[in-house]
Amino acid sequence: MTAIVVTPETRAPVPARPGGGLARSFRAEWIKLTRRRMLTGTLLALTVIAAGGTAIGITAARDTAPGGRVQSPDQPTTIAALDHAGGGTALFSQTMGFMQAFLLAVLVGAVAAEFTRGTFRTMLLQQPNRARVFGGKIAAIVAFMAVAVLLGEIVSWLTSWAMAPSQGVDTTRWITLDGLQAGAEDFARAIAYVVGTAVLASMVGILARSIPIGVGVALVWAGPIENIIGDSWSPGPKVFPGLLMRAVINPGSTPVSTGQALLTLTGYCIVAAAIAVIALRRRDVTS
Amino acid sequence: MRTLDLHATPTTASAAAAIVAGMTTTTSSAIRVEGLTKSYGGRVAVDSLSFDLPRGVVAGFIGPNGAGKTTTMAMLLGLVEPSAGTGEVLGTPLAQPSTYVPQVGALIEGPALYPGLTGAENLQVLAAMGGKDKANIPELLELVGLADRGGDRFGQYSLGMKQRLGIAGAMLGEPELLILDEPTNGLDPIGMREIRELIARVATEQRTVLVSSHLLTEIEQVCDWLVVIERGTSVYAGPAGEFLGGAEPTVSVAPERPADLATLARLFAADGREVDITPDRLLVAVGDGDARTVAAQLNRVAHEHGIVLAELGQRHRNLEDRYLNVVQGGIR
Numbered sequence: 217m218t219a220i221v222v223t224p225e226t227r228a229p230v231p232a233r234p235g236g237g238l239a240r241s242f243r244a245e246w247i248k249l250t251r252r253r254m255l256t257g258t259l260l261a262l263t264v265i266a267a268g269g270t271a272i273g274i275t276a277a278r279d280t281a282p283g284g285r286v287q288s289p290d291q292p293t294t295i296a297a298l299d300h301a302g303g304g305t306a307l308f309s310q311t312m313g314f315m316q317a318f319l320l321a322v323l324v325g326a327v328a329a330e331f332t333r334g335t336f337r338t339m340l341l342q343q344p345n346r347a348r349v350f351g352g353k354i355a356a357i358v359a360f361m362a363v364a365v366l367l368g369e370i371v372s373w374l375t376s377w378a379m380a381p382s383q384g385v386d387t388t389r390w391i392t393l394d395g396l397q398a399g400a401e402d403f404a405r406a407i408a409y410v411v412g413t414a415v416l417a418s419m420v421g422i423l424a425r426s427i428p429i430g431v432g433v434a435l436v437w438a439g440p441i442e443n444i445i446g447d448s449w450s451p452g453p454k455v456f457p458g459l460l461m462r463a464v465i466n467p468g469s470t471p472v473s474t475g476q477a478l479l480t481l482t483g484y485c486i487v488a489a490a491i492a493v494i495a496l497r498r499r500d501v502t503s
Numbered sequence: 504m505r506t507l508d509l510h511a512t513p514t515t516a517s518a519a520a521a522i523v524a525g526m527t528t529t530t531s532s533a534i535r536v537e538g539l540t541k542s543y544g545g546r547v548a549v550d551s552l553s554f555d556l557p558r559g560v561v562a563g564f565i566g567p568n569g570a571g572k573t574t575t576m577a578m579l580l581g582l583v584e585p586s587a588g589t590g591e592v593l594g595t596p597l598a599q600p601s602t603y604v605p606q607v608g609a610l611i612e613g614p615a616l617y618p619g620l621t622g623a624e625n626l627q628v629l630a631a632m633g634g635k636d637k638a639n640i641p642e643l644l645e646l647v648g649l650a651d652r653g654g655d656r657f658g659q660y661s662l663g664m665k666q667r668l669g670i671a672g673a674m675l676g677e678p679e680l681l682i683l684d685e686p687t688n689g690l691d692p693i694g695m696r697e698i699r700e701l702i703a704r705v706a707t708e709q710r711t712v713l714v715s716s717h718l719l720t721e722i723e724q725v726c727d728w729l730v731v732i733e734r735g736t737s738v739y740a741g742p743a744g745e746f747l748g749g750a751e752p753t754v755s756v757a758p759e760r761p762a763d764l765a766t767l768a769r770l771f772a773a774d775g776r777e778v779d780i781t782p783d784r785l786l787v788a789v790g791d792g793d794a795r796t797v798a799a800q801l802n803r804v805a806h807e808h809g810i811v812l813a814e815l816g817q818r819h820r821n822l823e824d825r826y827l828n829v830v831q832g833g834i835r
Contacts, residue, residue: 244632248617251624334615337582338672341609342633344581344600349632501582503612 237345241352242359244339249360258364266368269311270375274298277383295385298376302398304390308372309402312365312409313466316458319413320434326357327421328430337501346496350418358407358414365406369399405474409465412481416457419488422495425503457484533558533680533711534579536590536597540735541574541583547735548574551588554730554740556713561706563726563743564715565822567830571735572715576611576684579713580604593680605633608678610686614669618658622649622668625657626675635676643671648697662689670698674705681705683714687721699725723747723822733830747825754798757784757814758805770804779828784814786824 248254278294297306330336330353339349373390380387389395417434424430438458446452446459453459453470463470463477470477534556541549549571556562566572577583579592581600589596595603616625623640630637644653647667652660657668666689673681683702687695695718702712702725713730716722722729729746731739739746758767761783768785771778776797777788789797794817805812 240632240634244628247624247628247631248620251620253619333618334612335617337612338615338629339632340582341580341604341607341611341673342629342635342675344604500577500584502577 237343237348238352238355240343241339241349242356243352245353245356246360249356258360259367262364262368263371265315266308266311266371267375269314270307270372271379273307273310274376274379274383274385277385295383298380298383298385299389300398301389301392301394302402303385304373304376304387304395305369305399305402307376308369309405309465311368311372312406313462313469316409316413316461316465317435317438319410320417320438320458321431323357323414323417324421324424324430324434325427327353327418328424328427330421331425331503332427334503337503340501346501347493350422350492350496354414354418358411361410361414362407365410366403369403369406373399405465405467408478408481409461412457412461412464412485415485415488419492422492454480457481460484531558531594532556532591533560534590534592534713536575536579537588539575539578539588539590540586541571541578542586549578549585550735552732552735552737554737556711556728556730556740558711559709560728561702561712561714561726562728562730563722564713564730564732565717565719565722565826566732568717570732572732573612573684574735575732576609576682576713576715579682580607580609580611582611605676606679607682608673608675608680609682609684610666610669610673611682611684613685613688614665614672616657616665616668616672619656621654621656622660622664622671623653625668626653626672629672630675633676639675640671643674646674646701647671648694663691663694666690667694667698670701677710679710681710681712681714683712685715685717687716687718695721719823719826720821729822731826731829738829743822747822752789752794752817753779753786754789754794754801755784755786755814755816755818756801756805756812759811759813763810766808767805767810770808771801774800774804776801779824781824781827786818786828789817 273293276293277298293306293310297303300306327350330339336349340346343349376385377387377390420434421430424433442452442456442458446456453463453472454476459470460472460477460481463472464474464481467474532555534554536555537553539549539552540547552571552575564572564576574583578585578597579590581597581604585597591597592600592603593606617628620628623644626640626643627637629635630640641650641653644650647670649664649667649671652664657665660668666686670683670686673683681702686702687698690698699721702714705712706725706727714722714726723743726743729739729741729743730737731746756767756771758764764780764783764785768778768780771785771787777790779786787797787801798815798817802812802815
């Protein structure tokens with residue numbers, strides 16, 4: 217018998233496109249986020265929320281109170297606060313503060329759904345690096361939300377500007393360099409708020425791997441637990457992530473300064489990201 | 504008669520076509536696992552599984568429910584970490600899935616895609632995630648029979664359509680190895696035939712396919728290699744023809760009373776014959792003899808022991824006969 221070495225003519229696989237796993241995961245998520253239905257729905261929702269929240273805020277504004285920034289997301293702002301340079305975007309920040317639980321629930325749900333639907337498993341069959349799959353996804357969501365926040369801020373400013381005369385709010389300082397600077401600061405605060413929420417929500421979603429459990433835990437924590445304990449326990453505002461984020465988005469609403477809140481939140485985010493990565497790497501993907 | 508040792512695992516695999524041609528071959532393996540084990544607490548899902556899959560074959564991966572097929576595939580794809588054992592996929596150790604998974608297309612545990620996205624959008628997402636060219640997405644949709652439904656949402660698809668889209672996703676980037684877990688689930692007979700033809704077409708391109716299915720007739724028609732597992736352990740891995748006993752004829756024997764089946768099997772085995780037991784009949788290998796002569800001898804043995812035969816005839820073994828015999832611990 218003749219010994220023959222057979223080397224099958226296997227097809228050369230088509231080489232992957234350049235770009236790391238993180239960039240590819242970002243692109244994949246971006247395709248989902250920027251499809252027409254998603255864009256239409258997001259635009260509609262943020263217009264309703266930004267314009268509606270602002271309209272309610274400006275209608276409920278009181279005419280007597282100390283000037284300055286918005287005091288708390290659950291308190292109506294003042295005419296004096298709206299007269300300031302940052303008055304055009306103050307109600308946007310207040311609305312964002314109100315959206316905290318909703319935002320958390322949406323993000324936890326989006327992450328947990330990857331497990332319940334089995335799409336995380338499907339994505340790993342294309343890109344086996346688990347941390348990169350999730351890192352790219354979260355980065356894309358944050359980038360998308362940054363654009364949404366910017367549009368929401370513009371809608372809110374326009375709504376405030378249109379309704380200001382009805383409440384006797386002076387808008388002359390809104391269209392100044394100080395007004396622009398205040399708007400930019402509010403935008404930066406909103407982005408920090410979104411990033412913090414996204415990282416913490418990712419950890420919860422990854423650990424829970426279930427939409428009802430993840431969303432339930434997030435809502436119970438961000439709602440009753442943080443607010444009830446935070447009201448009665450003085451260190452609460454300094455340690456609870458939800459209250460720290462409120463300090464970022466609505467400065468002055470808690471005794472914690474923005475710098476202190478950002479520093480503590482950064483630490484929380486590093487720990488949360490580490491826990492999420494460890495959980496992703498160690499656990500088998502069986503669903 | 505050549506007796507097949509069902510517990511042996513070939514250590515030097517070769518392309519089935521070459522074996523059929525009677526050539527000694529040396530090829531690298533598409534998949535090679537040695538002692539692969541997965542335990543969940545005290546439960547062992549895969550137990551020291553070893554097999555070797557040559558490149559370029561279409562291999563059927565068969566075993567009863569819960570035998571560990573999906574867990575094995577998940578370990579090969581880096582989704583589940585083995586508790587013990589070693590292995591390679593496309594020449595790369597199992598511990599480095601990032602290196603070989605981009606060259607593998609897979610569908611495992613059913614198609615899991617985004618319900619709100621259309622079929623075409625889902626494939627675009629997969630292509631982006633894998634860094635693969637999305638230009639051939641229309642071609643893939645055409646290939647799996649979804650050309651006119653690519654614009655519909657995945658959530659609106661029937662199970663069969665979802666399955667087809669999952670297969671299209673697995674074929675993105677023209678992978679060197681395809682791993683398909685129950686690809687015909689939910690498909691109607693026409694759909695099954697289309698998937699079978701699709702796999703056969705892939706096979707002509709010299710790609711390797713590992714496909715699990717409960718539908719043994721599907722496997723039999725398309726696979727030239729078999730990996731049979733039971734309770735997490737390999738009971739056979741090698742050319743399909745060898746598992747079936749080649750074209751060797753058998754004599755099919757059915758007693759009048761089904762209760763006599765086991766007795767009859769023992770009598771024939773004691774007579775030195777290789778016997779496969781199926782639920783309603785025995786398949787006795789003819790070996791070097793003549794089928795008519797063997798049938799007469801079997802009839803005589805049955806008659807001597809007071810067993811009346813309701814059926815006696817020549818028949819070729821099929822995969823189902825052999826599989827049931829192996830997994831149900833039949834007599835050889």
